[in-house]
Amino acid sequence: MSIIFSRLEKSRIPEKNTVFAPPVTFDNYRRIPDKSVIERKQQELKTLKRFTLTSAQILALNTTPITLIEAFINSVIIVEGITARLNFNTTAYTGANALEFRYTDASGAKVTADLSSAFLNSAATAYASVTGIEAQITPVLNAPIVVRVPTANPATGNSTLDLFIRFRIVTW
DSSP states (O other), rough: OOOOOOHHHHHHHOTTTTTOOOOOHHHHHHOOOHHHHHHTTTTEEEEEEEEEEEHHHHTTTTTEEEEEEEOOOOOOEEEEEEEEEEEEEHHHHSSSSSSSEEETTTTTTBSSSBHHHHTTTTTOEEEEEESSSSSOOOOOOOEEEEOOOOOOOOOOOOEEEEEEEEEEEEOO
């Protein structure tokens, strides 16, 4: 039995040596290429990175800010947005626990709006998203992105926190 293809159907049949790209998955976005690849992409790379903060890390976020994105040499990191999920366990966090995202360290310039205390202190699994803080931010060359609680360490709580960060790396 012979199969007859129309001209349109033949155009949809891949050539013998066609290579298909792998499906887009979270793992494909996590990989940050070396500097030479960044330069080939017109000095800019967009990416998505996921972090999970443990309860112990959250309980010390005022005294020990956590580095989320390491600094890149001759580059600035522009955070486009952060989406968070609080994975409630059994005890809610207490205190003035807004989450700040900053350049450099606990005293660096802000990169997005804060996640409110109500989010981190939630007594149920919660979701939140933040983007820019103003019409203009001042990116810091060669600086990492960190998260911290500005007032004091949370007093109690045992939940974890997932953060998905969308950002661009601009190389000079």
